[in-house]
Structures are given as C-alpha cells and as structure tokens.
Amino acid sequence: MGEQDFVRKKGSRLFIGEEPYRFAGPNIYWLGLDENVGGIDWPTPFRVINALDTAVMMGANAIRSHTLGVSAGHPKSLMPQLRELNEDAFVKVDFALHEISKRGLRVIIPFVCNWRYYHGGKSTFTEWRGLEDENAFYTDTEVIADFKWYIEQVLNRRNTISGVVYKDDPSIMAWELGNELNSAPAAWVEDICSYIKGIDQNHLVSHGKQFEIDTDKLDIPQLDIMDVHYYPADSGELSADAKVVSGAGKVFIAGEYGWSYGELHAFLKEAELNEDISGTCFWSLFGHDDHGGYVQHYDGFSVHYPGSGLNQDHLNRIQLLRGHAYQIRGRIVPEEEITDAPxxxxxxxxxxxxxxxxxxxxxxxxxxxxxxxxxxxxxxxxxxxxxxxxxxxxxxxxxxxxxxxxxxxxxxxxxxxxxxxxxxxxx
Structure with missing residues (x-):
C-alpha cells in the first residue's frame, strides 16, 4: 500500500483514490490483547492469522479492533502504567497491523473505551490521577494531557516489522476517539479530533456512542465519521441515522451490530442498497484455539465461521454475513476454497x-x-x-x-x- 491507498473522505462518502470505498467485516476486538485464554494475554500469531484469514474468507475488506489501541492499565497493555510504554505489547500490535496490511484489509482502531473492561478504559486514566469520577476523563486537564500523550505515542510508533510509522500506514482506515463514549462533550471531541489531525494528516477520525447519533458533534469540522451501534439490528433505525449523518456531510458507519437475533436480513439489505451507509462491522469474530476447537466467548454474538454447534437459524445468519460483505462492495460471492491443512x-x-x-x-x-x-x-x-x-x-x-x-x-x-x-x- 502507498500514499494513494489511504481511505479518504469526500463529502459523506469514502474513497480510495478516485474509487468509492464501502466495507463490511467483523469486529475482532482481541487482536492486541485477549481475555479468552484462561487469563489476559497476547494472542498467538496463529490465532491472529487464523482470524484474519477467516475474515477474508467471509468477504471482509475491513475490520474494527479495540485492543490495537485500547490498551492501558494491565502489565501486558501498551501502557501498563501512566506514561510508561510496553515494547513487548507494541510488537504484538506491530504484528497484527502487518498481517492486516498483507491481506489488503483496513482497520478502525479506537484509543480508549467507555467501559471498565480488561483492556482499560477512561476510568483507568482517571484512577491513575486519583479521581473517583471517571467522567473527569473529559474535563481534568492532567487526564486530558495524559490521554493526548498516549495518542501521540501510538500515532508516532514505527512498526518493527514493516518499518511504517502508524500515522503513515494506509491499512489503518480511521482512528476512533473511543468505543461507545456515550457522554463525551462536544468540546472534548473537537479538541481530541484537532489534536489527532495535528499529528496525523493521513487518517480519518471517527466518533460514536453506544446507541443513537451524537447529534451535537455533527458540525465539528475535524470529525470525519459517525459510528452508531445496533443491538438488535434494526433497518429502520439504520436508514434514519444514515440520512441524518450523511445530511450533515459526515461519513456514516455501523461499527457494531448484533447478528444473532432481530431482523438481520432487512438490516443488511438496507446497508447494501443505501449509499449513505459506508460500512458495517458485526460483533464479533473468533477463530480456532491453539489447542483445538474454537475460542469461546459467551456473549451471544460470537461468530465461529462457518459455524459449529449452532442451530440452523444461526448458521443461516452467518452465511448472510458473508454474502453481505461481498454485496456491499458490489462483488459476486465466490465459492470457498480451503487452502490450509488441519x-x-x-x-x-x-x-x-x-x-x-x-x-x-x-x-x-x-x-x-x-x-x-x-x-x-x-x-x-x-x-x-x-x-x-x-x-x-x-x-x-x-x-x-x-x-x-x-x-x-x-x-x-x-x-x-x-x-x-x-x-x-x-x-
């Protein structure tokens, strides 16, 4: 990938060069740090490769991955302690980004999470400063400076495998301010968007909350993408939200949606036919375990492609996900080819x-x-x-x-x- 391969915004649409770009794929949130292996640890190279190969087989041309950026407060995080970096953890992210690039995939990477999960979140930053209110993440000057420092380290990281600085990596589609930042003030969003763009002029910046559009952010010039999540998948809400976001001149994506219940077929068809919708990422993909079988994650939305131990409805829904990934790009769904041996x-x-x-x-x-x-x-x-x-x-x-x-x-x-x-x- 070269300079001409960055995903750019023109109006409310995405482009690569002069070609319109629309995408579909999975969330693979654990690529940088995993919680599903009997404790918190880095995923093995096999698991990263197997999941990315599976995503490609499912028709994906993009993914979203929290822990390539959301990684603070654990000994194996990118930032285990305040303003202390973990080179070993960064090397794991280097590997994942290199493998993503090799497959021609694009990735959306959040910097922080709204929730108190194993990979760290906004509460990690406030607790480091002794603050009880985690929403001080948006207002405390020291915490904001800490977050900006962390962002700068990620953007200026040079990949030890490819030699490419993250801010110069075309395989990164967009930086997302954070995952489901439901209460982020508009002033904070504008400030962080401007800070990112001041360091990295190559990449788009995304923002979204858990449900519904964050409408008071639509007039922020430095914000490119609005991300809305859907549980359950609702085609009417999807259409209405896309119209509002596109009308404001922003790119609209469904960064997460639940596939295992609800009106999935109608939701996917709306996404395919509606040009105001630039992309979708289902929640979420898991591949094979190093020790046999599939990695399990019991949230009701785990995809083990092409399916194992599921009822016929779920097996059919997983095939809909594959068909959708090709359809939204205007591609014919190919026959599957098995290239690896067990x-x-x-x-x-x-x-x-x-x-x-x-x-x-x-x-x-x-x-x-x-x-x-x-x-x-x-x-x-x-x-x-x-x-x-x-x-x-x-x-x-x-x-x-x-x-x-x-x-x-x-x-x-x-x-x-x-x-x-x-x-x-x-x-």
Missing part, C-alpha cells in the same frame, strides 16, 4: 485432537497401519463439528501402531490439503 495435535491411543482451519465446515480422518505413506482408510468422514478434540478411532486396536491424517472440507464440499501424518504407538 494440525493434528495428538493421536495418543487413537484419541484425536486437532487444530482446525479457516472455512473448515467438515473434517475427514484417515488411518494407516502400514506406515506414514499409506495406504489410507477413511474412519471418520465429513464430521460436521470441529470441536478440536474428543474424536476417537472406532477401529483402534491396542496392539497395532497406527498413523493418522486429516483434511478439512468447506460447506460446498471443497477439499483442502491433508495434514502431516501423526503416529500413535501401540498401547
């Missing part, structure tokens, strides 16, 4: 655990008792659930050494490559 983690005593692949809807297990070159016999064919473990060879003979291999298949039956054979000793 990783067999263990086959001890004929008990199979494995790590799945992007787009794997079914898995087939084969066995050889003659050697790693075969011949191979199918013992489990097209099992629909990737639980990553609990599979058992139904023909296991204790006294016979065996070898196992697997392949994944897409929903349409497209076969991927075989895994490397794994040996299971006699027992």
């Amino acid at each position: 990783l067999l983690l263990s086959a001890a005593e004929g008990r199979i655990s494995f790590r799945g692949v992007s787009g794997g809807a079914f898995y087939t297990l084969e066995k050889s008792t003659e050697g790693p070159e075969g011949p191979w016999t199918t013992i489990i064919e097209r099992r629909p659930a990737n639980d990553g473990g609990g599979w058992k060879d139904p023909l296991r003979v204790k006294t016979v050494k065996a070898y196992y291999r697997m392949k994944a298949l897409s929903l349409g039956g497209e076969e991927g490559p075989y895994s490397e054979p794994v040996e299971s000793e006699a027992f």
Whole structure:
C-alpha cells in the first residue's frame, strides 16, 4: 500500500483514490490483547492469522479492533502504567497491523473505551490521577494531557516489522476517539479530533456512542465519521441515522451490530442498497484455539465461521454475513476454497485432537497401519463439528501402531490439503 491507498473522505462518502470505498467485516476486538485464554494475554500469531484469514474468507475488506489501541492499565497493555510504554505489547500490535496490511484489509482502531473492561478504559486514566469520577476523563486537564500523550505515542510508533510509522500506514482506515463514549462533550471531541489531525494528516477520525447519533458533534469540522451501534439490528433505525449523518456531510458507519437475533436480513439489505451507509462491522469474530476447537466467548454474538454447534437459524445468519460483505462492495460471492491443512495435535491411543482451519465446515480422518505413506482408510468422514478434540478411532486396536491424517472440507464440499501424518504407538 502507498500514499494513494489511504481511505479518504469526500463529502459523506469514502474513497480510495478516485474509487468509492464501502466495507463490511467483523469486529475482532482481541487482536492486541485477549481475555479468552484462561487469563489476559497476547494472542498467538496463529490465532491472529487464523482470524484474519477467516475474515477474508467471509468477504471482509475491513475490520474494527479495540485492543490495537485500547490498551492501558494491565502489565501486558501498551501502557501498563501512566506514561510508561510496553515494547513487548507494541510488537504484538506491530504484528497484527502487518498481517492486516498483507491481506489488503483496513482497520478502525479506537484509543480508549467507555467501559471498565480488561483492556482499560477512561476510568483507568482517571484512577491513575486519583479521581473517583471517571467522567473527569473529559474535563481534568492532567487526564486530558495524559490521554493526548498516549495518542501521540501510538500515532508516532514505527512498526518493527514493516518499518511504517502508524500515522503513515494506509491499512489503518480511521482512528476512533473511543468505543461507545456515550457522554463525551462536544468540546472534548473537537479538541481530541484537532489534536489527532495535528499529528496525523493521513487518517480519518471517527466518533460514536453506544446507541443513537451524537447529534451535537455533527458540525465539528475535524470529525470525519459517525459510528452508531445496533443491538438488535434494526433497518429502520439504520436508514434514519444514515440520512441524518450523511445530511450533515459526515461519513456514516455501523461499527457494531448484533447478528444473532432481530431482523438481520432487512438490516443488511438496507446497508447494501443505501449509499449513505459506508460500512458495517458485526460483533464479533473468533477463530480456532491453539489447542483445538474454537475460542469461546459467551456473549451471544460470537461468530465461529462457518459455524459449529449452532442451530440452523444461526448458521443461516452467518452465511448472510458473508454474502453481505461481498454485496456491499458490489462483488459476486465466490465459492470457498480451503487452502490450509488441519494440525493434528495428538493421536495418543487413537484419541484425536486437532487444530482446525479457516472455512473448515467438515473434517475427514484417515488411518494407516502400514506406515506414514499409506495406504489410507477413511474412519471418520465429513464430521460436521470441529470441536478440536474428543474424536476417537472406532477401529483402534491396542496392539497395532497406527498413523493418522486429516483434511478439512468447506460447506460446498471443497477439499483442502491433508495434514502431516501423526503416529500413535501401540498401547
């Protein structure tokens, strides 16, 4: 990506060069720091790559990711303590941004969160200054200076992998002032927008609250994008909000929406057909676990593509998300192609655990008792659930050494490559 590849604003629309730009994709909030791995830790390279590959397979051309910017107050945060930076944490963000760029994706990155979550929020900044009222985040001069200092460090960070300074990275679509800043005063929004633009003239700036339009911010010149969230997905509200924001000359996006209930089809169709809507990001995508199966997050909105252990309605809704990502860009929905092989983690005593692949809807297990070159016999064919473990060879003979291999298949039956054979000793 070069200078001509930045996402720009013209009126109430987005462009890359002279081409209109509209987007769809997931929120992958945990790319910089995760809470879903038995504690708070950085996601492994596999998990970052697997999630981004899955997003691309779902048709995404953009994502939104909180923890690439919202990261304060934890030992593994970008800023563990006030005005102290964590180089190890920044290297993890470097990696994620580099992988995002390699896939031609764009990312929206918030700087802070309204809520008291593990990745830190506005309360983290106020508590560092001994303030009990977290809304002093918007008024206390020391806290505002601290927040600006943090923003400056992020904007001027040089990626240790690509060598690109964040403020010069075209894969970043926009900086978002914060996630769901419901009570942000207009004066504060204008001040922070101006501060960002004073350092970074390349990127757009976004703002939004949890629900509804923050209408008193629509006349702030330095603000480019208004982000509204929808739980449930409501096409009427979406249309009405887009009209107001577009009429004020701002870009309108639905930065989050719930996909698992409500009138999803009508919501997505409105987004596709309504030119006042520049993009949508569903909440939220999780990929495969390093140790088998999918990473679980029990909020009722976790997408495990193409679906595992879900009812048919949810499986259908996940396919709607994929179709929408192509439709909003005016693209034909392609057939899925499985390019990766599963990783067999263990086959001890004929008990199979494995790590799945992007787009794997079914898995087939084969066995050889003659050697790693075969011949191979199918013992489990097209099992629909990737639980990553609990599979058992139904023909296991204790006294016979065996070898196992697997392949994944897409929903349409497209076969991927075989895994490397794994040996299971006699027992």
